[in-house]
Amino acid sequence: MTDLSALPPASALPGCGSAAPVLRERGQREVFCGLTSIVWLHRKMQDAFFLVVGSRTCAHLLQSAAGVMIFAEPRFGTAVLTDRDLAGLADANEELDRVCVALLERRPDIGTLFLVGSCPSEVIKLDLAKAAERLNARLFPRVRVVNFSGSGIETTFTQGEDNALRAMVPLLPQTQAKQLLVVGCLADVVEDQLRRHFAALGIDPVAFFPGRRAAALPGVGPGTLVLAAQPFDGETVRALAGRGARPIASPYPFGAEGTTAWLAAAARAWGVAPERLREVTAPLAARAAKAVARHRDRLAGKRLFVLPDSQLEIPLARFLAREMGMALVEVGTPYLDRQMVAAELALLPAGVTLSEGQHLERQLDRVRAARPDLTVCGLGLANPLEAEGLATKWSIELVFTPIHGYDQAADLAEVFARPLERRARLAV
Numbered sequence: 001m002t003d004l005s006a007l008p009p010a011s012a013l014p015g016c017g018s019a020a021p022v023l024r025e026r027g028q029r030e031v032f033c034g035l036t037s038i039v040w041l042h043r044k045m046q047d048a049f050f051l052v053v054g055s056r057t058c059a060h061l062l063q064s065a066a067g068v069m070i071f072a073e074p075r076f077g078t079a080v081l082t083d084r085d086l087a088g089l090a091d092a093n094e095e096l097d098r099v100c101v102a103l104l105e106r107r108p109d110i111g112t113l114f115l116v117g118s119c120p121s122e123v124i125k126l127d128l129a130k131a132a133e134r135l136n137a138r139l140f141p142r143v144r145v146v147n148f149s150g151s152g153i154e155t156t157f158t159q160g161e162d163n164a165l166r167a168m169v170p171l172l173p174q175t176q177a178k179q180l181l182v183v184g185c186l187a188d189v190v191e192d193q194l195r196r197h198f199a200a201l202g203i204d205p206v207a208f209f210p211g212r213r214a215a216a217l218p219g220v221g222p223g224t225l226v227l228a229a230q231p232f233d234g235e236t237v238r239a240l241a242g243r244g245a246r247p248i249a250s251p252y253p254f255g256a257e258g259t260t261a262w263l264a265a266a267a268r269a270w271g272v273a274p275e276r277l278r279e280v281t282a283p284l285a286a287r288a289a290k291a292v293a294r295h296r297d298r299l300a301g302k303r304l305f306v307l308p309d310s311q312l313e314i315p316l317a318r319f320l321a322r323e324m325g326m327a328l329v330e331v332g333t334p335y336l337d338r339q340m341v342a343a344e345l346a347l348l349p350a351g352v353t354l355s356e357g358q359h360l361e362r363q364l365d366r367v368r369a370a371r372p373d374l375t376v377c378g379l380g381l382a383n384p385l386e387a388e389g390l391a392t393k394w395s396i397e398l399v400f401t402p403i404h405g406y407d408q409a410a411d412l413a414e415v416f417a418r419p420l421e422r423r424a425r426l427a428v
């Protein structure tokens, strides 16, 4: 399990494969909107400010999701659209320009200002692209203004990150140089670990997108190999491909096996010798496999139902089935981006029920009928399901917790083992 070079190619596995039938559902959805992504994006890009152009509801969501920062100046805020703006009685554009200029005067530390669209700004058709253009003409190069949508009209909250990164792609400088570009917002500690692995493999230079400073944009061009670290950044990867970069298909770096597969895909594309890959990854994978084994007893054989929420569902189900021995009842995903998860689908066990989209009532009926040992779901569903005697795990925790890479593999397993552990203790 730990030495991926020993694994058969995906095509030879009795996996779910890309042709597996998918249950497509359309109905009520239970997910956060893209504004949520600001919580982790603002932590990563330390020179960026995210200004949501939205309602008081948007401001409340952001404030409660990100917590109140008392000791630090926050790097996000909401320009609240008032009744007069919404009724078209005030010039929202003029007001927005005034707010942005005042903010930037007060905050000289801001290098990139993201104007984030919301449901209300989209409903009144406030053109944030035009606003960004206007403000750039006035403020660039001291500050760059970028706009993206975080509205609830999108399918799920992780699309907020994809939209933000996608909006930055046209700004990346052109380069012919050979380089590896890792796409997806990662905790700094994870980025540092992965950098060390790439250096040990001789893969250099490596850039991370987004980086710690939004203003320090990586180059892109025909020599760029793109390795996605997050399965929900599909539009960004396709936009980079449109700039001449070459995406590398791979499973995601979750668990020992996933991390080895991810590094192996990069190594193959870069031309690293297989022996070198084995030398670097084998001890790391063995250590990670030993660490996750601590949680295997708790998880092996347990039945798992994954509701659609974060877009991480398919890679995580693969990890839980293959490395932790869980039995997959149903794996739901908000939308199935086959290009981004092809390598993951091939590794899922045969016969698993995959669902795309959501019809909440029907899906909950299936959860109740199956009575799984663990249900991974959004925040709003966890308490009601717990009240019905079902153990749950909030999927949003998985985007806030560092879970990528070898050193985080045990933490990832523990995220799922904990609710079962707690339930077992309560039952004693």
Ligand code: SF4
Pocket: 033, 034, 035, 054, 055, 057, 058, 059, 061, 117, 118, 119, 120, 150, 151, 152, 153
């Ligand atoms: S963007 Fe839309 S869904 Fe999100 S908080 Fe604002 S109004 Fe609600």
